[in-house]
Ligand SMILES: Cc1ncc(COP(=O)(O)O)c(C=O)c1O
């Protein structure tokens with residue numbers, strides 16, 4: 001189908017980093033089944049570097065491919081770099097997404113932020129809360145902006 | 147790789163009869179039916195022969211047939227006509243159902259903005275309404291009841307003859323969108339008390355962009371398109387004769403083979419329903435038997451429909467879904483929501499619509515493919531993990 005680029009289809013058909021990390025240092029889940037896309041990211045962190053990352057996604061081709069690409073982009077990277085990842089960069093790395101599908105790629109960015117925030121909370125780190133998206137702001141109860 | 151086309155509710159492959167029926171009118175008989183010379187009159191004769199075919203198939207008079215650009219136009223014109231006739235008598239209430247095609251629902255929404263009141267009947271969990279419910283919804287100011295013959299997503303076939311009888315008794319015009327039914331189910335506008343009916347050729351192996359509006363004698367159609375005197379002045383524009391001839395040929399063929407095809411397709415449908423029903427936490431949408439011969443609609447818990455479609459396409463299975471992510475909006479199909487399916491379940495829907503060209507072997511391949519893909523997608527779904535671990539409760543048992 002020509003809806004998606006070859007890169008999107010590759011990541012959709014052969015998603016990288018699918019799975020669970022049982023002893024994850026940070027876990028972030030965003031989205032809502034009502035919306036149609038849910039993404040969960042697991043991080044293994046050492047010395048502020050993402051040593052390993054896995055994801056599970058319930059969602060469309062765009063959501064699964066974005067999860068796969070985003071996890072590739074942050075693997076082995078310092079947290080500061082992971083926090084700077086934008087959905088635009090993910091979409092760009094995928095050679096673009098159809099306009100009405102950008103919504104689904106936002107989740108990847110937000111899931112990563114949420115997993116890092118979870119890590120900070122768990123470790124009792126002092127961090128700048130303002131850079132993390134506030135939950136429950138969406139009028140239909142999901143955790144991301146549209 | 148082979149393609150198993152199982153999306154016949156979206157559109158069908160044109161039959162050889164339809165193509166053969168069209169060819170002479172693309173090539174030799176190119177006249178304008180309104181012209182007085184021989185070439186024009188040959189076209190006119192053909193046009194009228196097609197009208198007679200369509201009329202015979204519906205059990206009406208050829209003068210009650212108006213050719214349109216398809217199902218959407220016929221729906222619009224039927225509803226606009228009834229609304230216009232009603233408004234002249236101060237009757238501005240319309241009864242319909244919550245799961246009509248958008249060609250009907252959006253026309254009704256436009257009329258609401260123009261001061262009409264619309265009652266949309268609940269279609270219940272099984273996608274069926276009753277004549278009693280229609281009777282109870284009719285008010286003194288009701289000018290139209292419009293209920294689809296068969297639903298395009300979940301395939302349920304409504305009790306049209308009974309609804310028609312109620313409307314006739316109460317003196318209210320009755321329109322039915324028979325786009326999914328025509329050519330697949332026997333229709334008799336007389337016996338079923340239908341006043342207005344829409345059909346579309348591309349759903350029964352005819353060409354796209356052509357359809358029919360049947361309007362009972364004595365119902366003066368309201369124009370959507372003004373201009374020349376074609377179609378007794380009710381639908382201006384030089385007739386799309388090749389498409390009309392293709393439609394007539396396809397309709398004739400569909401009617402002649404209807405019983406045989408329905409038996410074959412129904413057997414495939416039931417095999418498919420039984421096979422997909424084996425998948426844990428799956429649910430058939432729409433009544434088990436009171437449905438179109440070729441329609442199979444399922445929801446699978448814990449997965450999303452678009453990824454299901456893409457991976458099925460990779461396995462050569464072409465189908466459709468009512469998930470939000472396939473529609474470009476955030477909301478899943480209004481039809482599945484009307485059946486009371488929660489959002490999270492409606493996202494995981496799959497529609498397979500079969501034709502007489504599908505085979506038992508293809509159905510086996512579809513069952514295997516869907517089972518595999520659903521299992522794979524559940525394996526990477528955080529929703530499925532939560533359902534499995536008991537963190538969340540299954541909606542579909
Ligand atoms: C029930 C129903 N009504 C109307 C239409 C519209 O028909 P057309 O595509 O010919 O305008 C369709 C086709 O999608 C349909 O399934």
Ligand SMILES: [Zn+2]
Pocket residue numbers: 036037059060061062063104471
């Ligand atoms: Zn999506």
Ligand SMILES: [Zn+2]
Pocket residue numbers: 032035138140142143144146
């Ligand atoms: Zn949302």
